[in-house]
Amino acid sequence: MNGQRRFHRLFLLGVGSLLCVSPWAFAQGAPSPIGMTFRGGARLVDFDGRHFIRDENSRRKLLSGLEQTIAVRAYAYALPGEQLVGAGLRSCRVTFDLWEERFQVRLSEMEQIRNLVAASVEEVALHCLLFRSWPLGRPADWVRVSGMRAQITMVLELNPMSRERIERIQRWLTQPRGQQVDEQAFFGSFVSTLLTPRLGGAERSMTYRSQEFQVP
């Protein structure tokens, strides 16, 4: 009898959670929950993307001792027309220190930079890919689309094309013999000006999209 009550309590708790933290979203491929709560005008996102770096290849890269970047971009759109309501970015530069055998994480979000230390890949994932009550968009922007349908997209990227990498490629194209040789390639100089961060995208990326929900 007690067991039945516990089951009923858990079931009601589950349904209550579903009603309270709506909507649940599904990712491309494996489902991944994107939760959004509207608390006192602030729009807070809950998202767990830790599985993104659980695969063998990502672990190997993270343990390589070279700097890796994990970036999560979040967009909120009002529908129809995909009018952007808010956007957010969390970027982690992760370097495994082969000497000290620990991860150094440089986390940037909301114009803040934090230097963290992690002992394992799981801890890195916790720092970088777990979002709890993460504010997305300004309250004023949400007020503007009040009553409309909306949707949230989360894009997870491992080593996205960065300005720094573009610059390295540009240097390579401009001075293919190395920077020690003071000689500029004629065609390479032109080609390097055509390169942009949009060229190529990330080494690995996953996109999650929430279900549509009504903006209160």
Add this chain to the structure above:
Amino acid sequence: MASIGIVALVSFGAASALGHAVLQEAHGLGINPAIAGELSQALEIYRAHLVALRACAEDKAGRIASSRDLVEVIQQGDEAKVREFLKNQLAQEGEDLRTPIRLIYLAIERQNQAWVQVGREPREVEEKSISLTYPIPVGEEIQLRTILTIPTSVFERYSHAGKFVDTYESLRTRIGAIAFFYLVVYIGVLLTAVIVGITVALGMGRRLTKKVARLVDGARKVGAGNLGVKLPVEGNDEIDLLTQTFNTMVQDLRSSRERIEYLQRLAAWQDMARRLAHEIKNPLTPIQLAVQDLASRYGGDDLSFAKRLREVSQIVEEEIRTLKRLVEEFSQFARLPAPILEEQDINECIREWAMSYDPRGMLPEEGASVPQSALPTLVLELSEGAIVLPIDWSLLRKAIDNLVRNAVQAIAEANIQPGVIKVITKKEEEHLRIEIHDNGPGVAPDQREKIFDPDFTTKSHGSGLGLAIVKKIVFEHGGSIECERSPLGGACFSMLLPLQGENRHPLSHNP
């Protein structure tokens, strides 16, 4: 125009295709999966090396901690001996140059408090350090704390190598897009070159077409009899050379026509002069004799009539003398022979002629009273050395003599003192130039062409034949003559005679 476009398009297409193929091959040489694989593997090895270094550091520290000697000295409880032992360990490890790892600090800790410690602190920027702690099996809670360092540069090099491989890999995975950009730039450069080439070709073609059209137009005008055509020469290409040749040809034609016309006119004048001389000369002597006879036969007493008769007789005789002189000039003009050319040094000829220069003798009879000081001086400015050319000196001397005579008379008539006449010879490329300058009143610009006509004279008693004879002689030597203003202030007659027989004008012997 269309063919140029097709050729340009085909060339452009072929060049683009070739460029693309060359680009693919060139990229394939340097950026390919094989090299990328080797680089990644090298990086893996580098990483394994760093991991091994870390293990080596742990091993170093572990070996000291588990050393039987260390356990013994600790058990003895002599701090000095422990310190000595630790110092020796530091020194021994410091001498180990097989790895870049350095043991820089050793401490024996009791209940986490350092009992004995030796060594130094790590250097912040140059070294990376790790602190490793190992328990020492002596029964109580004693542990060995070690600090080991490695140069930061070892990891920096690894990081640099990683970035290099990352850049290479980024290039390799995006080589399609990058090759496309190369092709775009290549096509851009090629297009620019083609456009510039076509523009230049069209410009040049248009210029050439324009020049050819001008030549055709000029030739048409010449064909219609207009020999006054002179086409502009703008450059020095083949068409310009052709235009120049065309101009020279037209000029030759014009001058030939002028010569023919002039010589024909002169021939007519010569014929008329011959007839006139004949018709006038014959009755002159009987008239003179009759007048003289009439004057001498009068024996009457009418003194006024006798005086009148003498006066009339004198007038008639004087006019008959003038007529005789004119007849003589006409005869000379009519009998002007064709030149017989001989190679002669013109400078020498002129010097000899100058020896017999007699300005007074060149004046008309009424000018005999001119004082010596008023007679012009002759100055010779002959070029250095001999100038040998085919001439008929007897005729050319007459021409020079006529010109100098005119100059003397003009200076005397204008009463210019001191009068100067200058004879100059200059050897030019293919011609000899003889200039006769004077400081007389000169010839008005509008009369400079006409003065060579047989019926034109500016002198009160002149026949107008002198300069016509000069021009004919010069023409018959294959040369030309023109009248200009002299720097001396008067006239300058400039004769141009060919130095070689082949440079003579083809119509020079024509009448």
